[in-house]
Amino acid sequence: MLAFISCSKDESNNNILPAISLKTGGIYVSSDTAIAEGLQITIGIKAFANNGENLTNLLIISNDSIRLFDYGFNAISIDKDVLINKNSDSIQHLAIIIRNSKGLSSTLNIKLTKNGSAYKSVIYFPEITLGAQNNIAFGSFASLANAQVYVLNNAYQNQQLIDLLYYYNSIDFNALGSPGANVTGIYSGSNAPEYWTVKNTTYFSRNIINVPVASFDYAINDSLIIANTFVNGGRKAKSLATNQIWAFQTQSGKFGLIKVIQVDGQESGSVKIAVKMQQ
């Protein structure tokens, strides 16, 4: 008696695969190569929708498991240079995949063979204590160039040096950020970061990494940092808790890892962190 009306997804029937190619010559690696572990190579990628659906995803997967690069976009073509660090495997297979909005994909493969090691030692700051916005004992701002901690007025005078700041609010809880993270209404007065003229931005990520505290403690070169570089970081490290490990990248492009040693209190509280970062 009842004629129920059904429906279907509104998708076109365009089944054309996207086209992909690698740039050759100069700095580019476009075929099977032997290189030292930890060494950085450049892969130049060109892809076209090829009269099919728009391209929406470019990714590079190492040994069928680790996503070294995963980029979402929406265009008919893309021209992208991607930096990859050779891992410690004797042979590393890279799959370079371009996908369109319909999920159709094309893939190119490159084999990297290990040839020696190029890892470097790290800069290590075993303990940096930052105070939240109402803490009168510790400053809220830090430079990762020298692990120097600044109170608000001094930080204002040294804007170009500040990479980290720490605060608490009821939305982000205990959080690390940077002057470029749009942290507003937290620090009072005309010297608050929203009024700065130089705002360094540090990006953070904890999603893609799962670094045990012991691995952080024993890391003596930048292999652990390189293994946990990221491309889609956030500008804040929120809800900090003891023994969390966060990956970060500074405004100058250097990657590193932060270990949260201790978090106390709220607006008047403090956080104690350890930092290992690339030289």
Next chain:
Amino acid sequence: MNKKILIIFIFTFFTNILNAQDTILKNIFLKDVIILSTRTNSKLENIPASIDVIAKEEIENYPSTNIDNLLQSVSNVYVNRSWGIFSKNSSVTMRGMDGTNRVLVLYNGIPLNKTSGGGINWYMIQPETVEKIEVLKGSNSALYGNNAMSGIINIISEIPKEKFKGNFKLLYGGYQTFGSSIHLSGNQVRNNRGWYWYANGFWRKGDGYIMVPKETRDSNDSKLGINEFSSDAQLGYQFNEKTKLTVNYNFYTDNRSDGIKIYEKEGGFQKSFSNLGMLNFSTIMHNGILFNAKAFYHYDYFWQHTEKLNETGDTYKMYDTDQYSNDMGLWLNVTRNLGKINKLTLGADFKHGNMDAEDIYRTSTDNVKRKGNISFAAAFLQDEIAIGNKWNIVAALRYDYAGFNSGSIVVDNPSYNTGFLRSFAEDYPSNHWMSLSPKISAKYNFSNKVDMYISASKGFMPATLDDMCSSRKITKGFKEANPQLKPEYVFTYEIGNTYKPTSKLMFESSIYFSEGKDFQYFVATGEIVDNTSIVLKRENIGKVNIAGFEISAKYQWFKNTLLKCNYTYNHSEIVEFNALNETGVNLKGKHIAEIPAHQVFIGLFNRNKWINSSIIFNYVGEQWVDEQNSATISDHFTIDLRLYREWNKRFTVSLDLQNLLDDEFIDKKGGLSPGRYFELEIGVKF
């Protein structure tokens, strides 16, 4: 300009009042109205509860663009439709409790709340075919079980009375909105035997407006356009004076822009398809037993296409959400008078719902699938006791069983977008709950002018499938599924009275206290996902206390003018918090979010042979926007108008003006209200 329009209207309105002639406002005081929401067809004046009825005459005179607008006129009902006709849906809450799922909404006695999320698709019902709306306040799980926590809204469709009638209307509104509707109905019942029917179609298309405030608007913000179509039909057969079978079918589809356009030609948008089939059968058997059977099937399909760019412009995401949900049920009850005092009702309800959803990422490889089923079975007994003309007592008891099964969340090919979901991905164990819900209420009629009632009742609400099975992004952050979520309960105690000092004036008031236990509420877990989203989990947080009162008055002013006004106060507070986690945040002492403490409604309705008119003043007080009470939505005040004229009983013109003073406000999602909006409608009757 706004004041001039208002002054002209008020002048016209009072001129109308003074020129009032032979038209009438029926059912102003609803003396003999039969209430269907008690499942026994009882007279309004005999029911010991706080009940409001919106009659056909009021529906025709109200400046409404959607059926839920009408509920603004009822005390202690909060209608949140902050983007007007461009809202994806409307939130209707009652008596100081947040969430549409805490209000049971019935359509001809059949539940509209979806088991997937508890929400209502108000767009499925067009005001044209509604005969009346009954609003019963207070917990009522003793009769209806799930969702009847803070009240029941029962929308009753019309049974056509004329042999044949119809109308066709064209609509033009603000933001380049166009539309049309057609309504046909007939009644061929002769000597208590024959068919009755109606068919209705409605289409509306509008360009919409940009809901992002000008100060924060950027090039990616686009208009909230709509294109919607609904149709509904009724076919009934009356076998004899005692037996009737009615079948209803409602269909709704829409396409709505979500206001963000980055790279996609159409930007983000959502499409939905809803089908609702209902069957109502009632008969009075030879031994005087009234038998009533209701069967229903509700199918919803929802497709959402989303694109997002983060603040720094370096991370772009595009994904689609594809969701199916079904609800079906069978409700049966029999009623019999036992002697002159008792009317006994015995019933059994069965309902099953399921949800099957998938998030398909286009800018990465992820596919996230989530699903679950929930089934309900219940039996109830109600005794309505009438002692002389003075006492009316209702006692009821209901046993509910709810079972959850086949719940799961699966993440295929996870990337950084959904990698965090791996920790949530699993097959959820089956679970079930039982509840015994009593109710006792009594009304005493002191005289024809004064009566008083007192009531104690319990509400019962298992978790929705979405809260148990869906880990997904929401406006406030990221919602983590909680398959262990238990039902919540509410115990409500209330006392109220009616006072009619004259035949033209009536006052009603109620004061109540509700205690919620195992209250379901969002709590931040302290985790973040996708670098930026706070993880929220619906938890049984403990106890909440809600106290409040509502007072309303109706006055027949001059011959054809009705003044209706009411005031509502609510204090909703968390008094026990048992969901402490590593964030250390304790919500004890916080107010429930999205509940205004104060609401005021004043409506003037005039029917006149020259022009019908109405003016509505609506005030909504300040309310907390989040669980931690860190931000508020400011109070706002709106004035709505309606003018309606009919010529030769054939041609009609109506003008609805909403938010005449163009008072813009920011809603809980940070979106701007549309400001002043009008709809002009011309029609022809046949």
